[in-house]
Amino acid sequence: MAGSIVTLLLAGILAQGGSIYHQGWIDLNKNGIKDPYEDPNLDIEKRIKDLLARMTVEEKTCQMATLYGYNRVLKDPQPTGQWKDQIWKDGIANIDEHLNGVNGHGMEFNTSPARHAEAINVVQRWFVEQTRLGIPVDFTNEGIRGLCCVGATCMPAQVGQASSWDPNLIAKIGRVTGREARVLGYTNIYAPILDLARDPRWGRVIEAYSEDPYLTSRLGVAMIRALQAEGVASTPKHYCIYSVPKGGRDGAARTDPHESPREVEMIFMAPWRAAFMEAKAMGTMSSYNDYDGIPITGSYQFLTERLRSQYGFRGYVVSDSDAVEFLFTKHRVAATYKDAVRQTVEAGLNVRTTFTPPDVFINPLRELIRDGVIPMELIDSRVADVLRVKFTLGLFDRPYVDPARADQVVHCQEHRQVALEAARKSLVLLKNDGNLLPLSKHLRSILVAGPNADNDDICQDRYGPYNAKIITVLQGIKAILPDANIVYVRGCDIKDRNWPESEILPEGPDPQTSQAIRQAAEAARSCQVAIVVLGEDRSVVGESKSRTSLDLPGYQLDLAKAIYATGTPTVVVLLNGRALTINWIHKHIPAILEAWAPGEYCGQAVAEALFGDINPGGKLPVTFPKTVGQIPLNFPYKPASQADERTTVNGPLYCFGHGLSYTTFAYSNLVITPNRQKTDGDITISLDVTNTGAREGDEVVQLYVRDDVSSVVTYDKVLRGFARISLRPNQTKKVVFTVHACELALVDRSSQWVVEPGTFTVMVGSSSEDIRLKGSFELVRQ
Template sequence: MKYKNPALTPEERAADLLSIMTLEEKVAQIDILRGVEYSTIPHKLNHCSVDRNSDVNYEKFEKTVGDRGIGFIHDSYTVPAVFNKFQRYLVEKTRLGIPCIFTGEALHGISFPGACVFPVPLGLAASFNRELVNKTGKAIGAETRALGMQEILAPNLDVAREPRWGRVEETFGEDTYLCSEMGYAIITGEQKNGEISRDDAVITEPKHYCIHGMPENGINCATARVGKREIEQCYLPVFETAITKAGAYNVMSCYNNIDSEVVLTSEYYLTDVLRGRYGMKGYVRADWGSITRLVTAHRTAANHVDAICDSINAGLDMQGCLDYTPEFWEETLLKLVREGRITEKRIDDAVRSVLEMKFRLGLFEKPYTDEKKFESVVRCDEHKKIAIDGARQAMTLLENDGILPLEKKYKKIALVGPSANRQRIGGYSSVPEGYEIKSLCYELKEMLGEEVEILHSSGCGIPKGVQAVLKEDGQPHLVEVYDEDESGSIEDAVKVASESDLVIFVGGDNNFTSGEGNDRSSLVLPGKQRELILEVAKTGKPLIIVLENGRAVDLTEEIKVANAILVSWFGGEFGARAIAETLLGKNNPAGRVPVSFPADSNRIPCYYSILPNHTEMMFEGERGARYPFGYGLSYTEFEYSNLVITKTGRNNFTVKADIKNIGKADGDEVVQLYINDVVSSVVTPLKLLKGFERISLKAGETKTVEFKLDFDSFKLLNKKYEWVVEEGEFEIMIGSASNDIRLSETVNV
């Protein structure tokens, strides 16, 4: 049989295999099941994982897959020995022996109990470091494949411009260019630059195509009220980069409707753009529960059979896990083909994309995973080093009156707040198994020793929310049930603070106030955290605020009483260590906010590239963002000079500038380049990020930073919806933040 010949191309092998498949075997290849439901021993802490000693419930598995097989298995985070049992049945007991693809969640580490937990993507974005993100991707890919999974449902490439939305933490922020660059870095790392048959590479599935980060009122899955030009200029380019440049094969569709058209049933978005314009080679998968929402939420389908029919005909290739049982999905597809409502050619196209992927992965030659190798790969020293480095580089200093780094004069330090004795690692994380995640309280005690007394009182907790709500239609099933919060007494915390020389408040979010399904109407710190901060401040002791958060925060009152504010985001398993090192001056913070922090909860949207709408009419309150995109402080200072712009082509420029560390401490600087189209035929932002570099400078050292600008840097979508560079003046700006431009020059393009 030709399909078994590895000398042929994936396309040739898939065509041959497809020609001998029955319709029943075809629809099974575009189906998915949850492995945990077909295992004998579920994991005791994570109901999406399988115990290492589990066997396959062969009777149930055979009843579902028969001799047809199954395309994908999800939610079975376990060791290779268990994965191999599933795979062996499919290879040896089904008619054609087609192996499945094991898939898993891996936004900042594979969700296997005991895997390495890296900072959340928002924290990685705050680093403004492509190399760091690429290394993180390589580590995630290696751990995932070593465990026996070949596909991850990541990265999240939503451009997050609605701060109330709970999933901001999963994204790379509010800017199209930053999201594109970070998406490219992590995808090429995870996929090992397209060598996906390697035993340390996986295939990615960028999500949520194509607009999920601007839901109405910040409510997950809600309508995305954006115009066509904004979609083309701000949201689609991130996925275009992922597919055409980074080499992503597949995407996961979003829940939203755009101007009343549901993306899941849009032939324009799923077929014309993805396959026609971008040449995507793989498949489109529905997000969990999104097909059923065509009936229950959007009301564009009268029943679930119609919902499946509409989405498949538009260009969807397979369901997600929480829509329908494998039996209902496959029986419905068979019925629709036999009735002529879906052509068999359409099914063939979907199946072909799956088969080609399996051949590219090398699954027919190597269906099983080494059952011992994972022990030396998962959470190895190299990956832990990447994780701690990521946590350090994510540290973002918002305020500092000179109190940081801490001097040795403080001999009694009070740690208060709900996260002082608990490190928040972020959603879609693995269960810490075989190791303990250390808190800031622990890390400071270790670093300061007996010379400094550490006092602790949580003072208050962070609301835990209602777990059941998170399991309903369209919401996540990876719920960290182990993440129980602690409470405390504000009075006790004030007492501890009054007895100290210095107070460090540690708080922010948890997995019930940030993450999928955890949308908020206010950006004020949840629970009684603000009250605790204000009461502790009344003691008159110096106060440092440390935030472990997954979105922008309203700090209107906090900035009035804090001597310093440090944002660590959700720093993963080593977040607390990085915080301690930063407070003590062992790590000089250089993170930049990848999402703008509003002046208060009522001043949204506040993303930096919002179209100009200035008016001299009365406006109550503070304009703009408190901490705009790209903002962040350091323990040293940098001087910008010698801006040189050289035209090298019609739309091509080289931009150089010298950056000098004029402070006393070594540190990193994030140099940012923005462009302003001075006069344009359509309204354009006053600034758009078009380049950035994070550089390390010793005290007194100078480095030259160079940027390359081209057609893509200057283009816009004109009134005819054509991509053009309009002749005229462009202002090129270089600075330390979107609101801190140090050098600028106007050029004619």
């Protein structure tokens, strides 16, 4: 089918007098002349200026809207004659998620990567050859844990990626995602998510890197640079202050974040400054929410003053789905939808995206232009940003991809190896009393129980590879111990029949569940060890899956208690997407492994860690509270904000940066150079780390700094460096950090960024609470 369409399109061009494809350039407007915008050797800004001068109002406004792909808005998987009667006959800014297979749409074009790439080429060719100016399409797609596509390489969820504390690994993941996207024809990836996971009730914690702005910034920069190094635009989301809706409520809410201006500046905007000023992200997605009464997508302050004037952003802003409409329907700051269009375009929005036809936005936009409400100069500026990204990506010069290469690249051995490395490095050992782990491979009878033991659901994701093949924990254990007697009993479901109401009015298990739990306990009595795999699945965590409790849902705790009561040594493995309040498990179960959602190699990585083939070395990127009543409880925090009270439960269950190992590490020889520096200088901090145990292992060395006295209240300590290192037994490595004085700036009483002179305490350790070495330095005025 695709081949015949390509033939027909080419025949139509040839019938008009010959091919538009020339050596080194494409005659996009089919006039037989190499016009400036068609000249690859010309400066991009000159090409944009020339093209804008040729565009009609219809063509310009079409570059300000998204066309959602097949079976979302687009009714046809491939071009048809009716496309000439659609609004996109004048072009379109981007086509989102076309033929990526989500919900089974377009599966006939996903029989192989080459088939997929060919189908994308056919659509691109229609826009190049059948529109007047031949402006190519930016094909956008999701990619927060690997490319959102059938057959792509499946990585851990972002919270698991962040548990590696390894920017080099994040860069590898970005290169894999970007490479697979580009060979299939996708040129813009809506990743990474830079929202801070400050409230564990929020459903999308699983999609965030961390609660900490510095860790999120470092990993975000690594991902953005890696994606863009592969020739695709990175569009991080959701800009901004999106992850802290009132009460952590997601879904139809996503509004009313209660954060002070100074907190917004120093905490929430930090990853975005890094994304735009350091990594030079080509795109961003504006969020649904408001801040201080003004919707972000309608905020001139955030979309123009901050984003463009302060951060130097030169790409294009795409709205989150319905973010434009919400000014009218949810926030009620626009009396009509047309006024919502006006407000968002004036604020700084370039491209509107949602699951309705693009003409819903384009037609009122054209009316606003016709009536003189929105000047053409503003439209030209918004369209120029879109064209700049397309020129930068090379779409005007190389709009098509090689389908044969797609077969060689997508899910290749090299990419699968990165997925395995990521799964291994995402694991965090929370507890290991009595060195129960690693388990002996000589065990002959093992119970594997729990609703996530043979369940791959948490490793599947709407924003990652579609229908990925996942190794479950049960499969991984069977593979690593092929001769052992592995007894599997599910025991219970993830949640009970009355969930979520059961989170506030719990009821006992039904007879069927009670019987299943008894079967699991009975099986445990005849086994040498029990591995209980608990946690969450996509029915309780993810987008629009915020919670009122952080306890294990359903009867999972009952299952753990029943198995523990048998006296059989018990290990708990967690597959989940947020911090959970697992107090009973922490108190009684001797070994706990946090695995998050490790991707396609889930079961292999978990089994390798349980039986000692690898040594887990990850650290928590989020704080685990003891109870939901402690929220907000996150890092960094202000002095005395964690103070103990006689009437409250105090302190976290697991602090930010926590993570154990099967070996031990000693820290020594802290050197700070110089110990007195100007406020525009650098401080070098070095130390030695020695593996003092009997096994090879990874340690994440964490550098924290405290501003001892400041003009405004600052944080008790802030993360300003980290390094994941591998050490053999008795091996010592020197770790060196460089802290730029500007990284110690604060927002003063005049709301200005300033580096204040004074003394700063240096703390280096294995977590935010396990500090091994301390020192200090002084900053003085220039």
